[in-house]
Amino acid sequence: MTAKVLVVDDVHVIRKVLEAKLLAEFFEVVLAGSGQEALEKAHSESPDIILLDVMMPDIDGFEVCRRLKADPLTSHIPVVMITGLDQPSDRVTGLEAGADDFLTKPTNDVALFARVRNLVRLKTMFDELRMREVTGLSLGIANHADPAREAAALLNASILVVEDDPAMTELIRSQLAYQTGLCFVTGDVEAKQAVRDNLWDLVIVSLTLPGQNGLRLCAHLRSSERLRQVPVLVLSKVGDDRSLLRALDLGVNDYVTKPPDRAELQARVNTQLRRKSFQDRLRETMQMSVEMAVIDPLTGLYNRRYLESHLAGRANHDGASPRPTALMILDLDHFKSINDRFGHAAGDTVLKQFAHRIRLNIRGVDLAARVGGEEFVIVLPETSGMEAQMIAQRLVRVIGQEAFVIGDGRELQVTVSIGVTEARPGEAAEEVLQRADAALYRAKGDGRNRSEVAS
Incomplete structure (x- = not known):
């Protein structure tokens, strides 16, 4: 997968080395030598990802990241901070500033x-969902984020931890004690059962x-259609780059090395939970937009567009039934x-x-x-005309009696x-509707x- 990468570093040699490496991997590269230039090119170039140095003379990388994430036009761009700083507190500062990852030089x-x-794979998915959210907001079928509700959801998130080391389990339990939805299992068999039985954040x-x-x-989580959207954070042993790279290649979202630093683990967990909350909101908006396209808003029944598509599909199916x-x-x-x-409000109530x-x-x-103002259609599969007539007579009685x-x-x-x-088998939908209308x-x-x- 190729992408446009914005490389930000105040050292010319480092910029050119990263550019050469990325070009060799078929990425498109844009260069910036200062924090201010990075902010400007993030707007003008619309990169897919930003590789950001921390130590810069004008605006440091932490502040650049904060500004990028605070700007609606750039907040969705993944940021990987690359620096010579190697203290846990530096990583936490970067993550709290909104960075998606934090790598130490030499990388x-x-x-x-x-x-x-x-990260580019994730951005591609989020870009599509974000576009649909913008459309949904313009049509009034989506809600803006509710910070209070999202903060409560963050604390009540359901988190499954798969760890067989009792000491590590207790460490993680203490570090994430503020989370009320923690669940621990010790092996993959128990874990597969847990992910089958529950939906995890x-x-x-x-x-x-x-x-x-x-x-x-x-691999199981990423190959399952039901589970592949669940964020996965892996706990990696220091020096085990081979397993970590395979995990990243499988599509896990993030990692922490063992034993995890409390602040870093909390920051990475919170980042993934916020991303999951954002993703769920976008998918909810998308589902609402789909329903708006096929559902009559007044009655909650399907609309004419859905009916016509359904009848066309049934025409092909009924020939073999x-x-x-x-x-x-x-x-x-x-x-x-x-x-x-009585007025249109009364008419709507009747409908x-x-x-x-x-x-x-x-x-x-x-x-x-519902196909018109007061006109409705019912399609009854596996039903003869005489059987449908009995159902119609019952409907006439039910409507008129009460x-x-x-x-x-x-x-x-x-x-x-x-x-x-x-x-009739293979009959066009228009012909069926015309006969029923007669x-x-x-x-x-x-x-x-x-x-x-109909005769």
Whole structure:
């Protein structure tokens, strides 16, 4: 995977060396020699990732990172801080400033490239989700972040820790004591059972489990469609670069070396939990946008667009099925007079209650859709025309027997007319709908409050 990398370092030689290495790996490279230049090029060049030196004369890397993460236009860009500082407190400062990783000079080239590719993969996914969130916000179907709610979710996150060393387990338990949702298991078998039975916000895996079981568990998490979005933080032994690189190549999100420093472990855990919260919010927005595209907002039934797609799919399916599909069109009688006499709010209330009664009186496999103002369609798979007529007659009775409540103690008697037909194998959706519509007009012409089957 290629990407555009912004390299920020005040030493010309270091910039050129990193540029040569990255170009050899087919990355596109942009160079900046100061903190201010880095901020400007982050806006003008839109890099996929930033490699940021800490010690610079104008604005140090920590402050550059804070400004990048505080700016909505650059906050999504992954930042890897590269520096000669090697104290745990320096790493924690970088992580708290918003850095996605913190590497010490001289960097291991393989580790650096693995981190770059891993973070670019994550950014690619988040970019797509962010675009959909922006669209959702503009349409009013997404919510802005709620800091108080997210802070509470951070403390109550469910975290699975897989570690077989009792001393290390107790150390991690004490360091993450503020987390209320910690769960510890000692081996990959227990871990696989735990991830099957629960949804986790973060999984922490030791790479020192016997028989490379830590790596196998990471592979299992990333190969499962249900689990691959769960962030994974691995605990790596100092000097075991081979296992760490394999873990990064498998797609784990981050790592901490054993024994972990308290502040660094907490910072990396919090970073992954915040990212998971952000990701969940984006996916929720995406799901809402999908539903908005196919769901009628007033009644909660499917809309015409979904119905047409569904009928096209059924036309292909029904040709191979021994049982027919029936379809009915329902139209509320004299609905315009309800709007004229009682107002559109009362009309909307009637439509909502009507949709609710439809749901209560059809099967789970049946599909109900609102296709116009007061016009609805029900698709009944594995149902003959005569069977559908009996269902339609029941719906006519259910709608007409009980009054509709429209507020302020007012009630209305509302009736429905229904046209019923049976789809022929391979028949176009338009033809089926036209035939059912013709039956509906006969029901209307014969006095309403009744159903008719297409001849």
